[in-house]
Amino acid sequence: MSPAGLPSTFFTAPPEWGWWIVLYFFVGGIAGGAYVLAVLIDLVGRPEARGLARLGYVVAFPAVVVSALLLIVDLHRPERFWHMLVQSETWRPMFKAWSPISFGAWALLAFGAFALVGVLAALHEDGRLRWGWLSRLRPPAPLGIVLGVLGGALGLVVAGYTGVLLAVTNRPIWADSPLLGLLFLVSGASTAAAVLILLATRARRWAADVETLARFDAFALALELVVLVALVASLGSIVPRVWFNAWGLLLLVGVGILGILVPLALEWHPRAPAPSRALAAALVLVGGLLLRVVMLLSAEAVGRVA
Amino acid sequence: MAEPMGFFTDTTVCIGCKACEVACKEWNQLPAADGGAPRLSGDSYDNTRRLDGTHWRHVRFVEQFSEDRRDGRWLLMSDVCKHCVQAGCLEVCPTGAIIRTEFDTVVIQSDVCNGCRACLTGCPFGVIGLNPVSGTAQKCTLCYDRLQAGLEPACSKACPTDSIQFGTIRELRQRAEARVQQLHRQGESRAWLYGADDRMLGGLNAFFLLVDRPEVYGLPPAPKLPSRNLVPSGLWSLLGAIAVGLAGLISFRDRPAARRDVGARREAA
Numbered sequence: 001m002s003p004a005g006l007p008s009t010f011f012t013a014p015p016e017w018g019w020w021i022v023l024y025f026f027v028g029g030i031a032g033g034a035y036v037l038a039v040l041i042d043l044v045g046r047p048e049a050r051g052l053a054r055l056g057y058v059v060a061f062p063a064v065v066v067s068a069l070l071l072i073v074d075l076h077r078p079e080r081f082w083h084m085l086v087q088s089e090t091w092r093p094m095f096k097a098w099s100p101i102s103f104g105a106w107a108l109l110a111f112g113a114f115a116l117v118g119v120l121a122a123l124h125e126d127g128r129l130r131w132g133w134l135s136r137l138r139p140p141a142p143l144g145i146v147l148g149v150l151g152g153a154l155g156l157v158v159a160g161y162t163g164v165l166l167a168v169t170n171r172p173i174w175a176d177s178p179l180l181g182l183l184f185l186v187s188g189a190s191t192a193a194a195v196l197i198l199l200a201t202r203a204r205r206w207a208a209d210v211e212t213l214a215r216f217d218a219f220a221l222a223l224e225l226v227v228l229v230a231l232v233a234s235l236g237s238i239v240p241r242v243w244f245n246a247w248g249l250l251l252l253v254g255v256g257i258l259g260i261l262v263p264l265a266l267e268w269h270p271r272a273p274a275p276s277r278a279l280a281a282a283l284v285l286v287g288g289l290l291l292r293v294v295m296l297l298s299a300e301a302v303g304r305v306a
Numbered sequence: 307m308a309e310p311m312g313f314f315t316d317t318t319v320c321i322g323c324k325a326c327e328v329a330c331k332e333w334n335q336l337p338a339a340d341g342g343a344p345r346l347s348g349d350s351y352d353n354t355r356r357l358d359g360t361h362w363r364h365v366r367f368v369e370q371f372s373e374d375r376r377d378g379r380w381l382l383m384s385d386v387c388k389h390c391v392q393a394g395c396l397e398v399c400p401t402g403a404i405i406r407t408e409f410d411t412v413v414i415q416s417d418v419c420n421g422c423r424a425c426l427t428g429c430p431f432g433v434i435g436l437n438p439v440s441g442t443a444q445k446c447t448l449c450y451d452r453l454q455a456g457l458e459p460a461c462s463k464a465c466p467t468d469s470i471q472f473g474t475i476r477e478l479r480q481r482a483e484a485r486v487q488q489l490h491r492q493g494e495s496r497a498w499l500y501g502a503d504d505r506m507l508g509g510l511n512a513f514f515l516l517v518d519r520p521e522v523y524g525l526p527p528a529p530k531l532p533s534r535n536l537v538p539s540g541l542w543s544l545l546g547a548i549a550v551g552l553a554g555l556i557s558f559r560d561r562p563a564a565r566r567d568v569g570a571r572r573e574a575a
Binding site: 009011014037046180186 | 539557
């Protein structure tokens, strides 16, 4: 019957969080990360890099909209998505700080507002929108700095809370390590940098700043590798039960080697040619997606003890 | 508030008749799986297999027999939502659909739930499932509607051996303790209570008398609250946010030295 010594997390039911949620974790990480990178470039970067920052805002807003749509589609009663924000019986705000989904729903909503401001200000600077007051909403304007810092903090929350969400459960893997939030946050930053590198390389612009982005990405990848190793170590005796199979192979090869080590090696060179930089960025994206695939679906694969 | 109510399930007198399963399904109008098509598990006399959104009582059959089948016993347990005093499902529910009632039971309001499935991950016992008809998470309500009308829940009412007993938690705990003493006196020294005191999730308002380890019945040996991970996971993430922010500030900062170089080159050009 039930093997002795089975951890208590193995007696719970899988929630069937599948592909919609995998995609949301991926796109949400990019949304938060891209906004954060854009704000950082705006705040401390050289003026010539503002075009690259604009790209960040232009990526972040559609990504956060797609994120919300993915979450709504995943609900089994999507028409009740607003129950996450408003109590359906009393019309009072529905907020539970200790429930990561409730916290995340509000964070996503608030971040969406900041991302909207960011993209509007970026389009203004681009000359596509001609509302003068928009220039006050982006650094170095004082109000723009305040908005950027607040939105950036929310962007980091959006990129990272998804891992905390998985930890605040009773499921195998997810609840067995405290490091998933950290891992997703770092991966969100690295995948967002990869998206910007790819778009900038395609536009053949901002070469010097792309180099900076690649350097940042290399740091993020190195950190991600350390966190991933620490996460596997923190799972301890759970690992043979859940990852001595195809999932583990995918994590090792798809995420560890192809998604982290290879791009890290490619990005390590300061003056890497554009094609190898683009290849590295593409691999980072594949690795970021596979990371979420493995973390979600390998836990989903552990059914209830019958 | 009324006094806390619950179930005491004495597995030693369960005969596996499944009257509780049937009574529960009838009273709560729960749909059959697969439109009622027969689905045989091949595992003992159990084709229900587990609690889920349309099975709020489940009689578990555990066959323990020696190799030559000379010695053996059946363990039978009618499983149900534990109505934890500290409920993991209630904790993580983001819509407020899961509430604690005046009877100290835990109920999912089906008209509020939007089917996000957080509670499935939060429940330490794997009790909750989606009801495909309503598209919402569902589980035992301890017959909230019957309790409000002064009736006892359908399953305990139907149980022919009083394996499922309904009452106030105070009375049930006394009765359960007496039953354990009685079994010990009769030589069944393995009898013990699972979740009958405050140590397990503040107390299970549906607790069990078992004669083997919890794992044998498909029960977690050490159920915990999901919120135990909130602070550690949040703090590690905060550390990551600081690291990412600092790395960004250092990478992207506009270095005057580098700018002078660029400026000098521009001027030269």
